[in-house]
Amino acid sequence: MIFPATIFGAGKKEDDMANAAALQVLKEKFGYDSFRPGQDQVIDRIMNHENTLAVMPTGGGKSLxxxxxxxxxxxxxxxxxxxxxxxxxQVDALNDNGIAATFINSSITFQEIDYRLDMCARGEVKLLYVAPERLDNENFRHQLDALPIDLVAVDEAHCISHWGHDFRPSYLNLQTVVQELHSHPTIIALTATATKRVAQDICVRLAIPQSGMVNTGFERSNLSFKVVRDQDKDTYLLEYLKLNHDQAGIIYASTRKEVDRLTNLLAHKHFPVTAYHAGMSEMERNQNQEDFLFDRKPIMVATNAFGMGIDKSNVRFVIHDQVPGDLESYYQEAGRAGRDGLPSEAILLFKPQDLQIRHFFIDQSEGDDDYKAREYGKLQTMQQYANTGECLQQFILRYFGQTGSAPCGRCSNCLDDREYFDVTIDAQKVLSCVVRMHARFGKVVIAQVLGGSNNEKLRTNNLTDLPTYGIMANQTQKQLTGFIDFLTADGYLQPTEGQFPTLTITEKGVAVLKGQDQVRRKLAAKPTQSRAAASVDDDLFQQLRALRMQLAEKQGVPPYVIFSDQTLKEMCSIMPQTRVEMLSVRGIGQNKLDKYGAPFLEILQAAAE
Incomplete structure (x- = not known):
């Protein structure tokens, strides 16, 4: 069903026709009755040939x-x-849905590339996926220029910005390439993680007006965030996986060595686990990824080399075994849980010593001093996130410039029912020490002074003469630095930027020091069953999952390409008994009904009887 582009943008009647056409495609091809927030606005702009930036959370429906x-x-x-x-x-999912799509990248031969370009020229393909590096090739650009290109979609658009967390130099050439195309296509840029600065950079580089940004916010209402501090991570992880068996999830680690260690540990405990990192052969990585996507081994342990753009919709948990380098990366990786909209969890297992790995990565990078200073600043933010006592979702939203949101009511801080205890006196001791050190030192030296350490640096700087020297000697260095991190995360102390940040007291801290305000802190978190796991283990749902797996293996596609977990759950809720009723289930369009409806209806009809 093709509608000529010329009918759009000419007036209200034409706009109404465009909206009706878009809704018809949404229902017939994708099985949804209405758009998610922002989708219709973005589509309207595209159909009016207006360059657009779409900032939507992972799972928010950017691809549509x-x-x-x-x-x-x-x-x-x-x-x-x-x-x-x-x-x-994405190409597999589109083709399975009866939509002609193909891709061109380094995994196919030159002959195959020419064949696929010829398909595009003959009008046999509607969507062509290409890698940004491919556009650096002048011959390929000439071949593209011969095609009737109406729209260029730039996915993961934050990669175009030096300020983004995953900058790719190959993205910088995009604006020039698009401008050279004789068809003058519209540009749509899409990202889930863009601070205000990154969003502005994207707009400038891709000629998108400031009025052309559609930002639906960053909140993921189905995602529960949790921080687990200073516990034996292996013990927590094993207990969590026992409680959440039969759930798919990703466990991220910072190094290949840690990925291999965790994979061996979980395999030894008989968990269905596989692994992914850059040290593996391409064949091994591809096989392991396929085992994960097909739910043969639903637990993936990986470095951040895994996951960008993976559309597996039934990931119920993402666990970070080691702290990521910045909040953008963390939010994007965490967002791979619950893409189908069902309740899911994002858990950070935090230990301060893990920060040393990130410091090493920054130190060994080829970036200049300004780059390294920015990275150290981002790592400080990540450290504050791990130590804050406020709502975790609010902390993330504020980082991305979204203010005024209410506490989420579902993160580990919001649900933490441990009792508060008053730590005002200890806080005053720390804050007084910082004042007396004139903001010249960082948390390690401050903790050493408070703990009464006897080392040359303290003696050389006359820090052993301070009134606050040794006044918290009953606590370990680990406890003291953790408490300083807590005060920093909650805004009583402010770190400077750079590799070796020093601490200064804030106005909030001054109020505590003067006795005008109190500081309260909560007392280790225990693993719990995920919200999704508790609701999906009914017999009918398991029957539908088993059928989906059989069809997926037969078709050679991941199970979520057939139907998402959300669609299966809605089948269990609605219990459709006819083909017409099946079409009322979200995620079932005419093509999916024709292709897969009959065997699912048999199970549903038998269950109803």
Whole structure:
């Protein structure tokens, strides 16, 4: 079903026609009756040939923002995507849904590239996925220029910004390449993680007006965030996986060595686990990724080399075994849980010594001093997140510039029912020490002074003469630095930027020091069953999952490509008994009904009887 682009943007009647056409595609092809917030606004702009930046959380439906226009426009939509796995994932899902799509990347031969470009030229393909590096090739750009390209979608658009957490130099050439195309395509840039600065940078580089940004906010209402501090991480992890058996999840670690160690540990405990990192062969990585996507081994242990753009919708938990380098990376990786909208968890297992790994990565990077200073600043923010006592979702939203939100009511801090205890006196001791040290030192030296350490640095700087020297000698250095981190995270202390930040007292801290305010802190968290796990283990749902797995193996696609967990749960709730009733289930369009409806209906009808 193709609607000529010329009918759009001419007036209200034409706009109404465009909206009706978009809704028709949404229902027939994707099985949804209405758009999610922001989707219709983005689609309207595209159909009016207006460059647009869409900032939506992971799982917010960004891909539909360009896939629906691709089916409405007469020409081709080129999707610039950073990873081969992402392209294959989305192309497989589109083709399974009866939508003609293909990709061009280094995994196929030159002959195959020419064949796929010829398909595009003949109008047999609506969406063409390409890697940004491919656009550096002048010959390939000439081949693209010969195609009727109406829309260029730039996925993971934060990669274009030096200020983004995953900058890719190959993205910088995009604006020039698009401008050179004789078809003058519209540009849609999409990202889930963009601070205000990154969003502005994207708009400048891709000629998107400031009025062209559609930001639906960063909140993931189905995602529960949790920070687990200063506990034996292996013990917590093993207990959590026992409680949440039969759930798919990703466990992130910072190094290949830690990935291998955790994988061996979980395999020894008979968990269905696989692994992914850059030290493996491409064949091994591909096999392990496929085992994870097909739910043969639903637990993936990986470095951050894994996951960008993976569309596996039924990931119920993402656990970070070691702290990421910045909050953008963390939020993007955590957002791989619950893409289907069902309740899911993002857990950070935090130990201060893990920060040393991140310091090493920054020190060994090839960036200049300014780059390293920015990275140290981002790491400080990550450390504050791990130590804050406020709502974790609020902390994240504020970082991305979204203020005024209420506490989420579902993160580990909001649900923490441990009692508060008054730590005002200890806080005053720390704050007094910081004042007396004139903001010249960082938390380690402050903790050493408070603990009464006897070392040369303290003696040389006359710090052993301070009235606060040794006044908290009953606590260990680990306890003291942890308490200083808590005071910093909650805004009583402010760190400077750079590799070796010093601490200064804030106005909030001054109020405590003067006795005008109190400081309260909560007393180790225990593993719990995820919200999703508690609600999906009914017999009918398991029957539908088993059928989905059989069909997926037969079709050679991941199970979530057939139907998402959310669609299966809605089948259990609605209990459709006819083909017409099946179409009322979210995620079931006409193509999916024709392809898979009959065997699912048999199970549902038998259950109803």
């Amino acid at each position: 923002c360009y896939q629906i226009p691709a089916l409405l426009l007469s020409g081709i939509t080129v999707v610039v995507s950073p990873l081969i796995a992402l392209m294959k994932d």
